[in-house]
Amino acid sequence: MxxxxxxxxxxxxxxxxxxxxxxxxxxxxxxxxxxxxPDRLVDKLCDPFAEPGFLHYDPENPFGTRWIPYPESCEPAPDWLSLLAKKDTNRLSFLKNRTILILGDSVDRNALHHFAEMFGLPRYCVPFDDFSKKGVVPTGWDDRGIPWVVEVPWLGLTLTNGFFYGVDDEDNFKQKPDWHAPGKAEDRIDKLFKVHTAQLPQDPSFISLHSGLWDLAFFGRQDRAWQQSSEAPLSNERVRVWVKRAAQILEHTRKTWPGIPVWYRKLHRVGPVGQASSLSVSTSDDFRHDGKAEAAPEKFSNFFTNVRTHELREMMDGVAIAMGAPVFDFGELFEGWQRAAGRKYPAAPLYISALIHHVYMEHVGRKGWRLWHQRELFPVTAFNNSAPVAA
Known part of the structure; x- marks a missing residue:
């Protein structure tokens, strides 16, 4: 429509x-x-995390973190975190015996870690090829580069991640301590992520996909080497390269797990990157001006400049719309909270609440969404679209 x-x-x-x-x-x-x-879609399911609104956060009650939409026609999402804390298996029945696969970067991995810490859930890393070796880091690997698993035992729910370095298909990050072959996203899906998920109790029934943070780093490293400014927008050729690669990765993900819903997580604005970097200590030195002549401040500031972050976010929307993928705009919700980047709150409650709600939306079925009637969406055939639970 x-x-x-x-x-x-x-x-x-x-x-x-x-x-x-x-x-x-x-x-x-x-x-x-x-x-x-009149709004003919008012009776359809809205996505509150896609509506304009505000982040309600109380440091005294971080579990009460909520995204509150401004439009009265879209109610806030149910308080999923409280339902998890209460172990409400009835209201959370749509999560039973499911696997949620999150493909992305450290933002996604940290969200899983924080989720486990918030609820005291089992959390462990595993080799890609042997799920029985829980907590084992294979020789030559870094624990940041292998899957992490979080279990919600009373729901039979498994969440796991797959880390990759964005659209890079030339192994430009081989010097990073946590890099390990294969580097190309599609190869990691085939040789690592698919091998890992095949050993889990259930196949993935929901996938979150992100590529953005390391793409800005990829372009930024090039600019630093070429003594060019990272404050300049990306060239048309770079835009074409990114759009093509991002679409290829999304399509490959769909073909690997056919019929499974794939949501596209959008980039957040990192904000100032300096000695007190909001990124992890292990990577911040590489991402900012290092004092060398070839990286003089007037030529290079950091990889995550505002102009490029905004540009890439718009490109993400373009790819998602063209490919019929729903979007989780984490960056829009987190904007203004850059000082809290890398911390547990309020990012983790926000991220997890949205993730659970989007699984719930898939449970309801896409034909019941407002978005389904607003733009074309890729069909989902392998998710159990049973009647929605009360929420």
């Missing part, structure tokens, strides 16, 4: 004159003017 077109300004002026001015001249009553049709 296409979105209704807006009425042109000339038509609006004409209607105003005819229905108001002329009616007043005639001395007749003035009826309310309705220039647009």
């Amino acid at each position: 296409k979105t209704p077109k807006l009425i042109s300004p000339l038509v609006v002026i004409g209607l105003f004159y005819w229905f108001v001015v002329r009616r007043r001249e005639a001395g007749g009553p003035v009826d309310p003017i309705q220039l647009v049709d």
Whole structure:
């Protein structure tokens, strides 16, 4: 269903004159003017995390962190964290015996860690090829580069991640201590992530995909080497390269786990990157100006400049719309909280609440969404679209 077109300004002026001015001249009553049709999607399921709103966060009650939409036509998401704390298996039945696969970077991995810490859940790393070796880091690997698993035993729910370095297909990050072959995202999916998920209690029934943070780092490293400014927007050629690679990774993910819903997580704005970097200590030295002449501040500031972050976020929307993927805009919700990046609160409650709600939306079924009637979405065939639980 296409979105209704807006009425042109000339038509609006004409209607105003005819229905108001002329009616007043005639001395007749003035009826309310309705220039647009009522919202015909009000009975469809909205995504509160995609609506304009505000982040409610109380340091005294971090579990009460909520995203509150401004539009009255879209209710806030249920308080999923409280339901988890209460172990409400009835309200959370849509999570039973499921596996959630999160493909992305350290933001996603940290969210899993913090989720486990918040609820005291079992958490462990495993080799890609041997799920029985819980807590074992294989020789030559870094624990940041192998899967982490979080269990919610009373739901039979498993969450796990797969780390990759964005759209890079040239192994440009081989010097990083946590890098390990294969480097290309598609190869990691085939040779690592698919091998890992095949050993889990259940196949993935929901996938979150992100590529952005390391893509900015990839372009930034090039600029630093070429003595170019990272404050300049990406060239048209770089835009074409990223869009092509991002679409390829999304398509490969879908083909690897056919019929499974894949949501695209958008990039957040990192903010200032300096000695007190909001990123991890192990990587911040590489991401900021290092004092060398070839990386002089007037030529290079950091990889995550505002102009490029905004540009990449728009590119992500373009890819998601073209590929029919729903979007989780973590960056939009987290904007203004950059000082808390890397900390447990409020990022973790926000991230996990949205993740659970999006699984719930898939449980309801895409045809019941407002978004389904607003733009084309890729069909989902392998998620159990049973009747929604009360929420």
